[in-house]
Amino acid sequence: MPHYPNQIEYSEKYSDDVYEYRHVHLPKSLYKKMPRNRLLTETEWRELGIQQSRGWTHYEIHRPEPHIMLFRRPIGTDPQTGLVPQNFSLRQLRNECN
Template sequence: MSYYSRRNEHPRPLEDREAERLAEFKDSIIYSARYSDDKYEYRHVQLPKQMLKAIPSEYFMRKEDGSRGTLKLLWEEEWRALGITQSLGWEHYEVHEPEPHILLFKRPINYQPPQ
């Protein structure tokens, strides 16, 4: 994995103590209404700003000076472990850089889960 990769090579599971620490924020996560274009439906998820401090450092990109940057793109297992709950098919595709606590999700219009 590149030092500046936008996504971990493999999902990084949370340790029990990390999951316990993040659980307190679950009820404060805000979900937008869905919106769409011709190909995808979208939504954004707003994490409490304080929650960012409790997320493991491996979920973040590093700045050139070694300090913690914005969140990486998260695998489904990772964002679900943070307490984000939504139906199947959503992909974390971007972080809103000016507001790093806002995660952008998309999925194909008329998504049907595998049978």
């Protein structure tokens, strides 16, 4: 049985060598408004009331608990503009080849 919070809950950020991550727990009322079986655009998740700095991408649906949204952004992303560091794609390719 999933646990639904009374309001939106945000995890602390955590990271690997390429991305920083966070997850967001939605209350049942917001989860019911969420489009199913696809990732949300920034406009869509902001319309649900999720508030976080720029550059975050909804990158995965956690099937066991779909009311928990998984977000990531490249390390070094400007939180004011959402601009990704210029060297990101090269760094990502190196990491995926290792």
